Amino acid sequence: MKRDWLPLALVPALVLVALPLVGSLPTWVTLSVAGLAMGVMIFMMASGLTLVFGLMDVMNFAHGVFISVGAYAAVSVLLVLKGPMQAPSLAANLSALLPAVLAAMALAGLLGWFFERVVIRPVYGDHLRQILVTMGGLIVVEQLINVVWGPDMIPLSRPATLGGAFIVGEAAIERYRVLALVVGLAVFAAMWLVLARTKVGLLVRAGVESAEMVEALGYRVRRLFVAVFVAGSALAGLGGVMWALYQQAVTAQMGMQMMVLIFIVVIIGGLGSVGGCFIGALLVGLLANYAGFLAPKLALGSNILLMVLVLLWRPRGLYAVGKA
Amino acid sequence: MRFLLSGDTPRSRALAVLLVLLLAALALAPFLFPGTRSLNVAAKVCVFVLLAASYDLLLGYTGIVSFAHTMFFGIGGYGAGIAIDRLGAGWGALALGSVLALALSAAAAFAVGLLSLRVRAIFFAMITLAVASFFQILASQMSWLTGGEDGINFRPPAPLGSRLASYYLVFAVSLALFLVLLRIVNSPFGRVLLSIRENEFRAEALGYRTVAYRTAANCIGALGATVAGLLYALWLRYTGPDTTLSFDIMVDILLMVVIGGMGTMYGSALGAAIFVLAQNYLRDLMKLASGALHGVPLLPDLLHPDRWLLWLGVLFILCVYYFPTGIVGRLRK
Secondary structure, eight states: OOOOOGGGGHHHHHHHHHHHHHOOHHHHHHHHHHHHHHHHHHHHHHHHHHHHHHHHOOOOTTHHHHHHHHHHHHHHHHHHTHHHHHSSOHHHHHHHHHHHHHHHHHHHHHHHHHIIIIIIGGGTTOHHHHHHHHHHHHHHHHHHHHHHHOSSOEEOOOOGGGSSEEEETTEEEEHHHHHHHHHHHHHHHHHHHHHHHSHHHHHHHHHHHOHHHHHHTTOOHHHHHHHHHHHHHHHHHHHHHHHHHHHTEEOTTHHHHHHHHHHHHHHHHOTTOHHHHHHHHHHHHHHHHHHHHHOHHHHHHHHHHHHHHHHHHSTTOSSOOTTO | OTTTTTTOOOOSHHHHHHHHHHHHHHHTHHHHSOSHHHHHHHHHHHHHHHHHHHHHIIIIIIOOOOSOHHHHHHHHHHHHHHHHHHHOSSHHHHHHHHHHHHHHHHHHHHHHHHHHSSSOHHHHHHHHHHHHHHHHHHHHHOHHHHOGGGOEEOOOOGGGGSHHHHHHHHHHHHHHHHHHHHHHHTSHHHHHHHHHHHOHHHHHHTTOOHHHHHHHHHHHHHHHHHHHHHHHHHHHTEEOHHHHTOHHHHHHHHHHHHHHOTTOHHHHHHHHHHHHHIIIIIHHHHHHHHHHTTTSSSHHHHTOGGGHHHHHHHHHHHHHHHOTTHHHHHHHO
8 A cells, every 4th residue: 555655754744844934943842842842742632533433433522521520630630649649759650640540531432442342332323413422421510520529629739859940952841741752652653553453453454444344354343442442431531630730720611622723633633644633733732833933913813824734635534544 | 554564464463463473572672671681681682583583494494403603693793893992883894794704704605515415414514513623612712813711892883882872783784684584585596595495306307406595595684684693793893703603693693593483584583582581581581480399309490590591401301392483383284
């Protein structure tokens, strides 16, 4: 199969074009790292959504809820583990973060499993009702978060060793962003390995192309789908933790606020395409940071502009997948 | 009477009684329920009946989900607000603001429709969500024009100084446009929309240009929402992001249309009335219940007055599964 390399060139192109515009090298480095970190965090939240759509033609408008739930689960754990969080050693900090992340992924995954069974299963193949029902689920879960954790914003401080910044030459690079970048790239690499090198991944990719054919060959696409749904929800939970620590605050609405960006990313990438989603997320993250520096007034519109441009170039997104 | 209702009668005695009650209550609201709060509720019901009905034209009749309806609602509100704020409280300013707002709404609806209605329902929903949130940010950023987060307080033209006159303006325009929408959905045009909802492929095969019809429906819905926005701004004498553009209002509209009954104009009228009443009075009931259950674990939190949306959300999901035709569909059985 011939690979389509053109979209891959977009990310380096954007980074290079930004250099003369930004003008100063240290600022450019800072902005690029910040943009890439934001991009991989968005990718974690968006990847599940695009895979679920590709595999089962289901669009979950309540995906953002998994982000909020993950963040809140992590907050609960981190409030208990206050001691190790504020200890000045990286090992102690990570020993507090790890259970928090696991709790977030577990709770978000569990909620995803419940959501798939109870909310989405009755409305397969009916987009209108899918949108409506998942919107209803969004309302209910958001309200339940308010019941369990209270309606107020919860401030969340980063662990002691992850605050502050590295100084490389004259460029300041926040430590937390480096961590986010490392985690995000690891998630992408793991996902790519699973999809490209394992049998499950092969089945998922085949299911995205044609679920009927995979079923005809004797595999249960439904079961596969549940697994992908749960994994995608857990990843959204992970993304929620990372994002909450990045913003240093948690609110019940944070998931819904991210949904707009996530939709833009998923549309840019092409519905159902994981690779496209990754490129889209990086583009959106980078552009948000560059535009925020160059023209703060335009920053908020830059993502919509990017989406329109991409759709004018490729009406079905960067990588069009089977049914989308 | 049949002419006024465009031949689309309630077809159920209970529904007819409810609608007559609603109409009578709204028509006589200033006399039946004096008091500022209840008149506010009545005016809000009028505005949201129109808003929900114009949304139902899209969701219930054409089968497309848009999340940009509050954007058009907001364009109306800001049209009235900005024009009066800049040009003084005259009818001329209001007329100019209204015309500009309607033109802008129609153009925006056309552009969004052209960009995304060719593809699938889900795509349209996602794009409208993005566009609407962009517009919301735009409105709060351009504070030199829109007053930012604070919005615009303004004085309406002189005759609307009295609450009574403003209320009847809101009531009359809402009622008239509701009947116009009823006329539209029962026209041949409306029938084509229904056929697109039921089977797009077949509608196209019969020779209807579905994209054109959908775009037209999108524009008509947007214009309805714009007028509702104008009325609401005139009633509140204020326009701002929270009263017109917020995503919460979009969710409210969805709840109204689905709980009332998709695909019937009467459903949106009942849904809007029930929702606004619940919004204003269910809290009081829940406060009582929550107080009565004091000491029981969890239950008082679930019944906390601020959690009224939780229960409407549950009702919404149940409606989508079990009563896709909502309250009106139940009553017509």
